Amino acid sequence: MWVLLPVLLTGFFLFRAPVLFVTDASFNALYGLRRVGIKRLEITLMMMRRIKPVLIGENAGPDIVMFAVEEAHSAPYGVLFPYRYYEGAGRYAAQFPHVPIFILGARNQDPQVPGTIFVGTDTMLDLYRAGLCAGIIAQQTASREGEPITQGEVLFFQNEAISSEYREAFSIGLREQGFTKEPKYLNIKQDYVDIIQNLSCVVMQGQATLFLERNLEIPVILFSWIDPDLTSKAVKLVVDDSPWAVAGKTIAMIPGRKGEAVPADWVLPGQRIVDKEVLGRLKKVLLRSML
Secondary structure, eight states: OOHHHHHHHHHHHHHHHHEEEEEHHHHHHHHOOHOOOOOOOOHHHHHHOEEEEEEEEETTTHHHHHHHHHHHHSSSSSEEGGGHHHHHHHHHHHHHHTTTTEEEEEEEEOOOOTTTEEEEEEHHHHHHHHHHHHHHHEEEOOTTTTTTTTEEEEEEEEOOOOOOOHHHHHHHHHHHHOSSSSSSSEESOOOOTTTTEEEEEEEESSOOOOHTTTTOOOOOOEEOOSSGGOOOOTTEEEEEHHHHHHHHHHHHTTTOOOOOBBOOOOEETOOOOOHHHHHHHHHHHHHHOOO
16 A cells, blocks of 8 residues: 555646646746745645646747646646736636636736736735844844943835835834834935944845945845845845745635735745844744734
């Protein structure tokens, strides 16, 4: 019986309809081929169903995207489209209305494509978690015993202005960790030389190139799809709201076909936080906020 088990499991996977995952070479290079393989295996084992990537050209038009997905499997369990291919998702949905089709939108707005289900990330929760972590990282204990804790500045680089509700979620996280100053917000294309000497933590929703080029040792919390191994040593936490990060949670929605906002994955790149107490506190607040 035990000898037949691998054969039975293989047959089980092969005969179940797969989930198709639309992707391209540029994303795979950014995310990291090794990470793609690990994530694909992880979701396959979790859902007990094959995840079949559908590789298309970056500039493929909606019809080409639709044809590529159609060729990949005639009756998939579901299809996951990254946001940038939402037009192709619409074309496919019009031809195959019985197939559950999801558009993975991260922090984008729902494009309202008929026949598809939009899945965005829970930005409010992610910014609250970012505030919790930034509050832990930013605080510096005074050198002489008995003095109050001194606080530097927290700088938030943003792709575009975030709403007051999102700013409040971030601030709540900071305050819960005892950080009382107001964070400073700046566009990622701008520089901020005035407070560099007082910075304790930087949060980035995107690559703030002018800041990163300084090669400073100020701790960074980075919202990015990039392979953490390719980031600067200053990056202490990576917030991954990529399609692979939300794929498993999205597949779990298929029986009811109901989209909802899902949290991003949080990655602590190996051995970049040497203070074991700080590392323990970060893990604790992330775990608690996920429950």
